[in-house]
Structure formats: C-alpha cells, structure tokens
Amino acid sequence: MSTAVSPLAPPDFPEMPVIAGVRLATAAAGIRYKGRTDVLLALLDKGTAVAGVFTKSKCPSAPVEWCRAKLQGGAARALVVNSGNANAFTGKTGKASTALTAQIAAKAVGCSTSDVFLASTGVIGEPLDATKFDGVLAQLAETATPDRWMDAAKAIMTTDTFPKVATATVKLGKAKVTINGMAKGAGMIMPDMATMLSFIFTDAPLSASVLQSLLKAGVEDTFNALTIDGDTSTSDTLLAFATGAAAANGAPKISRAGDPRLKAFTKAFQQILADLSEQVARDGEGARKLVEVVVEGATTKPSARRIAMSIANSPLVKTAIAGEDANWGRVVMAVGKAGEPANRDKLSISFNGIRVAKSGARDPSYNEKEVSEAMKAPKVQIKVALGLGKAKDRVLTCDLTKEYVAINGDYRS
Amino acid sequence: MSTAVSPLAPPDFPEMPVIAGVRLATAAAGIRYKGRTDVLLALLDKGTAVAGVFTKSKCPSAPVEWCRAKLQGGAARALVVNSGNANAFTGKTGKASTALTAQIAAKAVGCSTSDVFLASTGVIGEPLDATKFDGVLAQLAETATPDRWMDAAKAIMTTDTFPKVATATVKLGKAKVTINGMAKGAGMIMPDMATMLSFIFTDAPLSASVLQSLLKAGVEDTFNALTIDGDTSTSDTLLAFATGAAAANGAPKISRAGDPRLKAFTKAFQQILADLSEQVARDGEGARKLVEVVVEGATTKPSARRIAMSIANSPLVKTAIAGEDANWGRVVMAVGKAGEPANRDKLSISFNGIRVAKSGARDPSYNEKEVSEAMKAPKVQIKVALGLGKAKDRVLTCDLTKEYVAINGDYRS
Incomplete structure (x- = not known):
C-alpha cells in the first residue's frame, strides 16, 4: 500500500462538530492486519431515520444485500463498518457473517438486528470471521463518544492516503441543523456508486423517505459523476442517517420531499456529497492530478x-x-x-x-x-x-x- | 517509445512467400522522424478486388473516410500506408491531404485515384503534409518487388516492438493459393476494430463481395475479440486484397460467399486473422502477460x-x-x-x-x-x-x- 499522502489532499481538515444523537467509537479487531484500526461503530439514538444507495453490481457484497433488506424499516440504531475485508463473494458464509455481526451489534447496542447497518471494505473473496467482532462491539458501544469523527473517517480507510470528511451547518426552519459526512474511496471506483463507502449524519428531523429522495437526487452529479478506474465495486454504499435530535431545538419535522423549508438543507446536503466525492477523486490510487x-x-x-x-x-x-x-x-x-x-x-x-x-x-x-x-x-x-x-x-x-x-x-x- | 522487444513476441517469423500480383516497397519520407522508414507502398495488379472493415469511432480519421468511399468500386491498384501521423482530427486539411496523397500515388502507379487505398497511423490532431509523398511514391513504384514482406510489416509499426506477419497456403479447387497478412497494433486498441491497421493479401480469385463476407465473419472472434486498453482508435483499418493471379494456375473464380469450394480457404483466412490479432495482444503496450x-x-x-x-x-x-x-x-x-x-x-x-x-x-x-x-x-x-x-x-x-x-x-x- 501507498504510504505518502496524495499531493492533491486538502491542506487541512474541517473542525467536525458533534451531531446530537450520534456517538462513535473505533477499534482494532484484527480483521486483516494486527494492530490496525479496522472497525467503526456508530451508535444512533432511537428515532433515527436511514436511507441508502448502493452499487449496481450484479454481484454485490453480503453487507450490501443486508442493508438493502433492512432499509425497508427506515430506522437505524447502529452502523458497523469494517475495513480489511469486503465480505464480498463469500457465498453462504458471507450471509451468515453479516447476520452474526448484526447479532453481536444488536446485543451490544440493545436494539433489533433490523436496526443494524453494515458495510465492509477491503479484500474480496476472503471469508470474514465475524466472531472477531465479539466483545469488540460491546466495548465500543460502552466507550462511544460524540466527537470521534476523524478517528471514524480513518478507521474506514483502505488504500486511501487521507481521511475524507465534510461538514455544514444550516437553518431548517428557525433551528440550526448540522450535517457531517465521511467517505473512503481510492480504487475500484466508478458509478454507480462511485465511492466504496460514504456515510452522512444529520440531526435534522427528516423522514426516511425524504432522506432517500435527497440521496437519490444528490448522488447524480456527485458520486455518480466520479470515476477513478472504471471499475465498479461490489460494495459501494452510501448511507444517510437523520437522528431528528434538532427537533428539540425547534427544527420542523419534514416528511415530504418537496417541502420548501428543505431548500437550504438540500443545497448543503448536496454540497457535502460534492465535497466528499471530489476528495475521493483527489485520492484516486496513485493520483497526481x-x-x-x-x-x-x-x-x-x-x-x-x-x-x-x-x-x-x-x-x-x-x-x-x-x-x-x-x-x-x-x-x-x-x-x-x-x-x-x-x-x-x-x-x-x-x-x-x-x-x-x-x-x-x-x-x-x-x-x-x-x-x-x-x-x-x-x-x-x-x-x-x-x-x-x-x-x-x-x-x-x-x-x-x-x-x-x-x-x-x-x-x- | 519502448525499444525492448515484448517478451511475448513469437520466437521466430514465418517465411513470407511471394503473392503473385503484389509488389512492395518502403521508404523514409520524414513524416514525423527523419531517417525512419515510415511509408509502405503496395502495388496491386489490375483486377485486384478489395474489401475492408473499419473503426466504429464517430470521429474517424480522414483515410478511413477515404477508404470507405472507395470501397464502393471494389477494385484496388495501390495501398499507401504511413506511420508517424494518423491524419485524424485534421479537419479539411486532412481531407485535402488524403486526396493529394491519392493523386501522387495514382500518378506514380498509373491508375485512378479511386483505386488507391490509404491508411495512416501515429499522432492524432497534427496536419499531415502530403507533399512529403511527392517523389517518394514514384520512386517506390519503380523499385517495388514481391519479396519485401518483413520490411513492409516494419514500416507500419509505431509503438509496436516487433513486426506482425502471418501466412498460409491452401488449396482452392485444385490450385494452391496463398494468403499473407500483416498488422500493427500496440495501444488504443479495442473493438470495433481492434488493431489499428492490418492488411491481408491473397492471389485467390475472389470477388470483392466474397472478400467482404470473409472479412466480416472473420473479425468477429479475432480482431473484435481483442482489447488492449479499451480505447478505440479513430484509424482502425483492416483491408483485404485478392489479386486473382492464381486463376492462371487453375484456381476457380469465386463470386458467391457460400461457395463450398471456399471451405479450406475460409478456415485459413480466419486463422490468419486469429494469428495476427493474437500477435497484437502479445505486443500490447508494456505487456508482460x-x-x-x-x-x-x-x-x-x-x-x-x-x-x-x-x-x-x-x-x-x-x-x-x-x-x-x-x-x-x-x-x-x-x-x-x-x-x-x-x-x-x-x-x-x-x-x-x-x-x-x-x-x-x-x-x-x-x-x-x-x-x-x-x-x-x-x-x-x-x-x-x-x-x-x-x-x-x-x-x-x-x-x-x-x-x-x-x-x-x-x-x-
């Protein structure tokens, strides 16, 4: 793997604010390499809505299939991301592995497995030993804090040379709401979707269907307008989570995609996607331009x-x-x-x-x-x-x- | 440019026999580099039939447009190939350049410009100065001989590391007929067509339409089943010429594509295309496997x-x-x-x-x-x-x- 940071990396990282309702923790679970941070757990408060878009590969990874199925519920309590192994092309073992990971996470968090979302990145075709999460996720659930955004962005890297984060604060109604995003990319990147993994979090009180509309419209000219090598990953995943915590500060609940109050939010959301996808291009494997x-x-x-x-x-x-x-x-x-x-x-x-x-x-x-x-x-x-x-x-x-x-x-x- | 020969090059070259009705000559016309052989003239006896298949690029080179138009006549007396400049994306200058080249060749050979076929390979977007052919083609027409197959194959190379030739001798009716082929490739290679330039010559007495059928069927699993980098050239050209000289030895004239007497010839023709296209893959730019x-x-x-x-x-x-x-x-x-x-x-x-x-x-x-x-x-x-x-x-x-x-x-x- 390349160790030097891409010459196209942004000169500095934004200060990532807290998002009420989101807590993060990372660990080294030894998925592929010993001593390397390779697991991220994001804890989401009750009432968090979720939306997602995924690779169009005909051979998607087991976690992609898991997330697609669980999106039906529209609710999320936990996101588990690992690097080192993509759990793709792993047959029945792969499916069992996602189920076991979700069980371990659900137990650690105290939620249903339907509310657990999974993403894996790394080598394809190698079985992922989910028992490695046993104990680790419980510990992460206990120690998670709202401020570990850079650690989280680093934990999901594979051949990336710098962590990719973006943030925006914008008015929804009269209340301030925040959007934070992170992404990992580097290779095997071509629509649809372009980046392998990206996660967006907001405290805005949006319904799952509103969030899904924002995502679908947002990726068209951002992640889907990005290519590194024309190779579409089996694992491309972009998930968005809305905790709704800003409702406590007076942010209106939005349950209709065309709601005019969403205008500024939509623009900021789109900008986050544009920013993250450009960062992925700037960190294309071996990129100098x-x-x-x-x-x-x-x-x-x-x-x-x-x-x-x-x-x-x-x-x-x-x-x-x-x-x-x-x-x-x-x-x-x-x-x-x-x-x-x-x-x-x-x-x-x-x-x-x-x-x-x-x-x-x-x-x-x-x-x-x-x-x-x-x-x-x-x-x-x-x-x-x-x-x-x-x-x-x-x-x-x-x-x-x-x-x-x-x-x-x-x-x- | 790379100078070392590809490790995948064939260990030796076949002995290329004479094809009655075909004479060849090459020269250094200084198209791009001084002192480098960059022009091939193939002289074809009266009665030679011609067929061709070309790039499907929406921005074809001027010589491709020239050949497409001249194929209507079905007859050829001369083929002029230059390396160093593709005469592609050269606008009206490019069109004028093909016309002037054909005029110079027609005068040198003593034929109509409609019987002159052209192919150019090399840099795209640079005007090709056809006056450089003035004098050169006349001299080549005078000095052409039937035996210069390897020289000819070398003259059309650009980043190729070895010349690509193939030959077969087969029965048509009770007479022996010969097929010789040459190709150049290396980069910007992806169907349709795969190689940038390839030329097949035979003394079999085939009509232009028979030759066209053989080509069309033949490229499907050979040149069109070949890719180096997914990049389709503006100049891909495969021309086949049948002098008909073997009729003097008793070879039957074939004017119907389904003629059962063509069976052995068809197989050998297909084999030549397969051989040449594999050689192109073996000489893909930078190829080691x-x-x-x-x-x-x-x-x-x-x-x-x-x-x-x-x-x-x-x-x-x-x-x-x-x-x-x-x-x-x-x-x-x-x-x-x-x-x-x-x-x-x-x-x-x-x-x-x-x-x-x-x-x-x-x-x-x-x-x-x-x-x-x-x-x-x-x-x-x-x-x-x-x-x-x-x-x-x-x-x-x-x-x-x-x-x-x-x-x-x-x-x-």
Missing part, C-alpha cells in the same frame, strides 16, 4: 455524461495527463468511441481554459509552450464543446500513473 | 462477450495479472459491473486451469502456492463459468504494467 471533464454542446445530458465518462475512463487520456501532455488527439478518440452523437468537424477542445482544437482541427492560435505550462497545474480541466446542442455535464477523475499500477499490482500479497 | 478470458455458461454469446470484455478491460484485473496475483475478487467485480445476467452464488473462476472459486466462494481445495506458481506463466487464462446457460465466448488482452503508463505518459513529447 485532479481531472475535471466538462462536455458541453451535447444533444442531451445523458449523452454528455457518456462522452465525459468515455474521456474520464480512457487510459490513454489519463496517462497523457499524468505526462502533462495536452494530447487532444486522445480526447477526440475518446469522444469518438463513446458512440454518442458527435461531429468531428464541430469539435472544440480546451485544456485549463486554453483552446487547443477548434472546428475539428488544431486551433490556429495554438501555442505549445503556453499549453505545456498550463498542464503543470495540479488540477486539469478538459473541456469539450460538441457544437450540437445545449446540454452539458461534468465528471471528475484523476490521472493514471505508474503508482496506480504499483498499488494494484501487489495489493493482495 | 498474454491474457485469455473465457466466459462460459452464459445466457447468450453477446452476453458472454460483454462479460469477457468487462474482465479484459478492468484496470484492477489487468494490474493483478501484472502482479502475478490470482485475484479472483476483482474478476467477480468485473463480472458484476458488466450489467449482464450473473448469479454470484453460481460463479466459478479458474486461473490457468486451477479452480480458485466455486459456487460463489473460495474453492475449498484452493492452494495459494499452486496458484501463485501457475500465475508466473507468460500466458494466463481466466475462465469464468457463470452456470446460467450454454453460451460461451473468449477474448484476448494483456496485463497493465508500469511500462504502459511510461509509454503513454510521454508519447507526444
């Missing part, structure tokens, strides 16, 4: 998205960015292979605001030196104007470096 | 193909192979993300014949040491049994190494 692909002038937004994803997933485009080479030819290739409406002779392409190609050929004003200089920036924007319609879209990715190959060439060993 | 992905037990063949391609294009699977790691978890991921029918709990996965996963979990007989040993082989077969139906398919690819990133991170500079 954050890459924003903007496609405009498309016939439809889904068409713009597919072209943007074709560019963002192209190994040739990504290696060119790693080499600080404004190789617009490869961008043309990626537009062409997307299979979406495109007219070669109407295409214009810019790198970091400098137009290099226009009307299907090199821009007459092209200046190699100027472009080369611009490509040295840590963030590279590739903008493609298709010249066909008015739709646009944007996705985030990172470059493809030798470090990506090194990280993934000996991950299991 | 040839990877064969076999998917069986699928509901349909297209479904098996899509799952096989999802595995073959997964950066995580490809880097695992580079690391000699039988990481079946990543194979499960790639099956899951394909979006095709798959049941996690019925999946079995083998590496080089050793079953590592069975019924959706690790094979009870799994022996890490035995598998690790098997992964050291230069060819790795990944076999996935879906357990759903009877359809199967197979694709070829290579591993993803740091050298791929190095080759593509500074290609233009």
Whole structure:
C-alpha cells in the first residue's frame, strides 16, 4: 500500500462538530492486519431515520444485500463498518457473517438486528470471521463518544492516503441543523456508486423517505459523476442517517420531499456529497492530478455524461495527463468511441481554459509552450464543446500513473 | 517509445512467400522522424478486388473516410500506408491531404485515384503534409518487388516492438493459393476494430463481395475479440486484397460467399486473422502477460462477450495479472459491473486451469502456492463459468504494467 499522502489532499481538515444523537467509537479487531484500526461503530439514538444507495453490481457484497433488506424499516440504531475485508463473494458464509455481526451489534447496542447497518471494505473473496467482532462491539458501544469523527473517517480507510470528511451547518426552519459526512474511496471506483463507502449524519428531523429522495437526487452529479478506474465495486454504499435530535431545538419535522423549508438543507446536503466525492477523486490510487471533464454542446445530458465518462475512463487520456501532455488527439478518440452523437468537424477542445482544437482541427492560435505550462497545474480541466446542442455535464477523475499500477499490482500479497 | 522487444513476441517469423500480383516497397519520407522508414507502398495488379472493415469511432480519421468511399468500386491498384501521423482530427486539411496523397500515388502507379487505398497511423490532431509523398511514391513504384514482406510489416509499426506477419497456403479447387497478412497494433486498441491497421493479401480469385463476407465473419472472434486498453482508435483499418493471379494456375473464380469450394480457404483466412490479432495482444503496450478470458455458461454469446470484455478491460484485473496475483475478487467485480445476467452464488473462476472459486466462494481445495506458481506463466487464462446457460465466448488482452503508463505518459513529447 501507498504510504505518502496524495499531493492533491486538502491542506487541512474541517473542525467536525458533534451531531446530537450520534456517538462513535473505533477499534482494532484484527480483521486483516494486527494492530490496525479496522472497525467503526456508530451508535444512533432511537428515532433515527436511514436511507441508502448502493452499487449496481450484479454481484454485490453480503453487507450490501443486508442493508438493502433492512432499509425497508427506515430506522437505524447502529452502523458497523469494517475495513480489511469486503465480505464480498463469500457465498453462504458471507450471509451468515453479516447476520452474526448484526447479532453481536444488536446485543451490544440493545436494539433489533433490523436496526443494524453494515458495510465492509477491503479484500474480496476472503471469508470474514465475524466472531472477531465479539466483545469488540460491546466495548465500543460502552466507550462511544460524540466527537470521534476523524478517528471514524480513518478507521474506514483502505488504500486511501487521507481521511475524507465534510461538514455544514444550516437553518431548517428557525433551528440550526448540522450535517457531517465521511467517505473512503481510492480504487475500484466508478458509478454507480462511485465511492466504496460514504456515510452522512444529520440531526435534522427528516423522514426516511425524504432522506432517500435527497440521496437519490444528490448522488447524480456527485458520486455518480466520479470515476477513478472504471471499475465498479461490489460494495459501494452510501448511507444517510437523520437522528431528528434538532427537533428539540425547534427544527420542523419534514416528511415530504418537496417541502420548501428543505431548500437550504438540500443545497448543503448536496454540497457535502460534492465535497466528499471530489476528495475521493483527489485520492484516486496513485493520483497526481485532479481531472475535471466538462462536455458541453451535447444533444442531451445523458449523452454528455457518456462522452465525459468515455474521456474520464480512457487510459490513454489519463496517462497523457499524468505526462502533462495536452494530447487532444486522445480526447477526440475518446469522444469518438463513446458512440454518442458527435461531429468531428464541430469539435472544440480546451485544456485549463486554453483552446487547443477548434472546428475539428488544431486551433490556429495554438501555442505549445503556453499549453505545456498550463498542464503543470495540479488540477486539469478538459473541456469539450460538441457544437450540437445545449446540454452539458461534468465528471471528475484523476490521472493514471505508474503508482496506480504499483498499488494494484501487489495489493493482495 | 519502448525499444525492448515484448517478451511475448513469437520466437521466430514465418517465411513470407511471394503473392503473385503484389509488389512492395518502403521508404523514409520524414513524416514525423527523419531517417525512419515510415511509408509502405503496395502495388496491386489490375483486377485486384478489395474489401475492408473499419473503426466504429464517430470521429474517424480522414483515410478511413477515404477508404470507405472507395470501397464502393471494389477494385484496388495501390495501398499507401504511413506511420508517424494518423491524419485524424485534421479537419479539411486532412481531407485535402488524403486526396493529394491519392493523386501522387495514382500518378506514380498509373491508375485512378479511386483505386488507391490509404491508411495512416501515429499522432492524432497534427496536419499531415502530403507533399512529403511527392517523389517518394514514384520512386517506390519503380523499385517495388514481391519479396519485401518483413520490411513492409516494419514500416507500419509505431509503438509496436516487433513486426506482425502471418501466412498460409491452401488449396482452392485444385490450385494452391496463398494468403499473407500483416498488422500493427500496440495501444488504443479495442473493438470495433481492434488493431489499428492490418492488411491481408491473397492471389485467390475472389470477388470483392466474397472478400467482404470473409472479412466480416472473420473479425468477429479475432480482431473484435481483442482489447488492449479499451480505447478505440479513430484509424482502425483492416483491408483485404485478392489479386486473382492464381486463376492462371487453375484456381476457380469465386463470386458467391457460400461457395463450398471456399471451405479450406475460409478456415485459413480466419486463422490468419486469429494469428495476427493474437500477435497484437502479445505486443500490447508494456505487456508482460498474454491474457485469455473465457466466459462460459452464459445466457447468450453477446452476453458472454460483454462479460469477457468487462474482465479484459478492468484496470484492477489487468494490474493483478501484472502482479502475478490470482485475484479472483476483482474478476467477480468485473463480472458484476458488466450489467449482464450473473448469479454470484453460481460463479466459478479458474486461473490457468486451477479452480480458485466455486459456487460463489473460495474453492475449498484452493492452494495459494499452486496458484501463485501457475500465475508466473507468460500466458494466463481466466475462465469464468457463470452456470446460467450454454453460451460461451473468449477474448484476448494483456496485463497493465508500469511500462504502459511510461509509454503513454510521454508519447507526444
């Protein structure tokens, strides 16, 4: 595993406030490595609503199947996350393992197993020994405190080089409510969902269905507009929890998705998702450049998205960015292979605001030196104007470096 | 560019026989680098039939558009191939450049421009100065000889580390006919078509429509079942030429695709395509392992193909192979993300014949040491049994190494 922190990491972390109704604790349960913090328990007060979106993989992990089933109830009392083992492709053992983990957690917390949510990240295909949680979760339940946000974000990391957190405080009615989020990503990241694991917590009194609507709308242009390597995890999980504790301060209970009082909250919630998903791109395995692909002038937004994803997933485009080479030819290739409406002779392409190609050929004003200089920036924007319609879209990715190959060439060993 | 020959290169090259009606010559025209052989002229006798299949890119190169238009005539007298510049995304200049090249060639050969076929490979987005062919093609037309097959295969290389040729001699009726083929590949390779450039020549007297049928059927399980990096070139071109010269030795003229006399020829033709496409996989940029992905037990063949391609294009699977790691978890991921029918709990996965996963979990007989040993082989077969139906398919690819990133991170500079 890589040890150096990504050069694209944010310069500092936000102060993470307490969320009434949420307590956190972490431990080293020896899931894969001895002495490494690998379990997070989040305790949620009674009345907490839950919503979630998951990988679209046809071979989802056992915890994903568990959460999907338990979402029906809409209520949560505990979240157990482990790193080191994804409990994916583990057959009947995997299913038994989730059930046992939930039993241990439910006993520790004093709730029903239906109110326990699970997420696992790490190696696929290895049985997860849930007995390792025995004792550990009970101890965590006793020692959990409301302030351990950074510890929690660190506990869920695998090949991540920095913990990913975001926070916002916003008015709901006349009361202040808070949203905290954390994520882990790094590799095997492509919609849908993009990040492997992300958890959002708020004290706003939202019903489960409101929370679900916010999530569904929120991921479209954030986590689902993000790709590291085009590989969709079996475990991608984004869960949101609303404790409702802010009702005590006068925050109104919201049970309808279109409620106008939700406006500021919705914006802040969306911003948290955008912030976390950008952090995941900034910590793509081996990443040295954050890459924003903007496609405009498309016939439809889904068409713009597919072209943007074709560019963002192209190994040739990504290696060119790693080499600080404004190789617009490869961008043309990626537009062409997307299979979406495109007219070669109407295409214009810019790198970091400098137009290099226009009307299907090199821009007459092209200046190699100027472009080369611009490509040295840590963030590279590739903008493609298709010249066909008015739709646009944007996705985030990172470059493809030798470090990506090194990280993934000996991950299991 | 990489200079070392791929460790997966064939140990030797076949003796390439003469094909009556075909003469070859190469030169250094200074298209991109001075003193490097970068032009091939193939002279074809009167009566030569031609067929072709091309990239499905929505932004094809100017030579691809030229060839598509000229195929209507079904007759060829000259093929001009240059490396160094793909004449793709070059706008009106590109179109003018193909017309000028064809004019120069037609004058040199003494034929109509409609009988001139063109292919260009190399950098995209740079104008191709066709005046560089002036004089050069006339000289090549004068000096062309029937025996320069290896020179020709070398002239069309870009980042290839070895020239790719194949030959077969087979009976058509009672006469011997010969098929010679060459290809160049290396990167930006994914159906449809897989290789950037490939040319097949035969002295068999086949009509253009027969040749087109043979090509169309032949690429399906060869060039279209091949991927290096999932990136489809703007320039992919496979042309086949039949001089008909073997008619003088008594070979029957074939003008119907289903003609039973074609049986042996069809098999040999298909074998040439299979041979060349495998050589392209063996020379994938930075490749250290040839990877064969076999998917069986699928509901349909297209479904098996899509799952096989999802595995073959997964950066995580490809880097695992580079690391000699039988990481079946990543194979499960790639099956899951394909979006095709798959049941996690019925999946079995083998590496080089050793079953590592069975019924959706690790094979009870799994022996890490035995598998690790098997992964050291230069060819790795990944076999996935879906357990759903009877359809199967197979694709070829290579591993993803740091050298791929190095080759593509500074290609233009």
